[in-house]
Amino acid sequence: MKQPFERVVHEHAATVLRVCRAVLGPHTDADDAWSETFLAALRAYPQLPDDANMEAWLVTIAHRKAIDVTRERQRRAVPVAEVPERATPLPEADHELWDAVGHLPDKQRKTIAYHYLGGLPFAQVAEILGGTNAAARRAASDGIATLRRHYRTDSSLNTTGDPR
Amino acid sequence: MTNTNEAQALYELTDPTAAQLAALRGRLTDAAEGEGILDVAYTTIDTPVGSLLLAATAAGLVRVAYAREGHDAVLQTLATRLSPRILKAPKRLDAAARQIDEYFAGTRTTFDLPLDHSLSSGFRLLVQEHLPLIAYGSTESYKQLAEEVGNPRAIRAVGTACATNPLPVVVPCHRVLRSDGGLGGYIGGLDAKTALLELERAA
Numbered sequence: 001m002k003q004p005f006e007r008v009v010h011e012h013a014a015t016v017l018r019v020c021r022a023v024l025g026p027h028t029d030a031d032d033a034w035s036e037t038f039l040a041a042l043r044a045y046p047q048l049p050d051d052a053n054m055e056a057w058l059v060t061i062a063h064r065k066a067i068d069v070t071r072e073r074q075r076r077a078v079p080v081a082e083v084p085e086r087a088t089p090l091p092e093a094d095h096e097l098w099d100a101v102g103h104l105p106d107k108q109r110k111t112i113a114y115h116y117l118g119g120l121p122f123a124q125v126a127e128i129l130g131g132t133n134a135a136a137r138r139a140a141s142d143g144i145a146t147l148r149r150h151y152r153t154d155s156s157l158n159t160t161g162d163p164r
Numbered sequence: 165m166t167n168t169n170e171a172q173a174l175y176e177l178t179d180p181t182a183a184q185l186a187a188l189r190g191r192l193t194d195a196a197e198g199e200g201i202l203d204v205a206y207t208t209i210d211t212p213v214g215s216l217l218l219a220a221t222a223a224g225l226v227r228v229a230y231a232r233e234g235h236d237a238v239l240q241t242l243a244t245r246l247s248p249r250i251l252k253a254p255k256r257l258d259a260a261a262r263q264i265d266e267y268f269a270g271t272r273t274t275f276d277l278p279l280d281h282s283l284s285s286g287f288r289l290l291v292q293e294h295l296p297l298i299a300y301g302s303t304e305s306y307k308q309l310a311e312e313v314g315n316p317r318a319i320r321a322v323g324t325a326c327a328t329n330p331l332p333v334v335v336p337c338h339r340v341l342r343s344d345g346g347l348g349g350y351i352g353g354l355d356a357k358t359a360l361l362e363l364e365r366a367a
Contacts, residue, residue: 001240001243001244002243002244002248003240003243003248004204004239004240004242004243004248004250004251005248005249005250005251006206006239006250006251006252009189009192009251013180013185013188013189014179014180014185017178017180017184017185017188018175018178018179018180019178021178021180022174022178026177026178031188031191034188035188035191035192035195038192039192039195039196039199039201042192042196042201042202042249042251043199043201045248045249046247046248046249097173097174097177098177101174101177112171112174116168116171116174116175117171117174117175117178144168144170144171147170147174148168148169148170
């Protein structure tokens, strides 16, 4: 028995936007990817098996839409001295973290987004991105380690353990 | 899920505000409507008989539901019987909401809305299509109605047809009473039935 799609949007809207933002950055590209994700999901929803894992399905679609948006962004890229950020305004203090996330290798950034924000187990992340479960785990661990080096706050200085 | 400080920080950093999500949802609804993949649009409105859920397909108003029916349960039934492509999209219900407001304000006596009868069939549909012929402010008995639809012995079936009317208020099943003048049943509860009859009597 399938829920009304409104419930799906209600339950997963924030998660999908977080994933899109982590992958694409906090500007309108993430909003576009979010819209395309839910529109594609709505289109395909009646055919989705009733026992499908909704979050994994949505994150998988978001992954493809983020790639589309990235390609589109490259096609319309115009060289300018400074890229105007049509962004949702960010708290001043967090620019450093955004910067660090933006500079992560693609696979590490996506692994972190899909695992930590999208809630997918590493096995599923590996399915989406290709590669093995262990490689996904390593990419996440390396990515988090890099963020830890770049992003220092009082709380993160206290972190001593490795990411599990 | 967020088992490191860095992941927690990233989670907070990407956390959307309610306003940002609302804007995205509005955009999704408009796009879905534009593409013709919004199979069922719904909204809720406040009325003197409580919150009413209004739902419409592209063909017309398909369901009016009282709060006591459980709006979530009603939406789930629509998802199963019509399509799960359901979104809260008040725009499609603007005309219905306005006419229902006017009805409760006493300034409207008949509804002029496209109706989608796909939740009813057979004898029930026959009865429900007959209901709008009962004039505003007047009532009929289940027995009279059975006679009018050409099946004088089907009094119980007429009762069932009224009880399962998917479009209460707009399709006026509240105008049907027992032969002895008793209220009979009503999907919105007897208080709601009484309120509608008094509203029409006062006008």
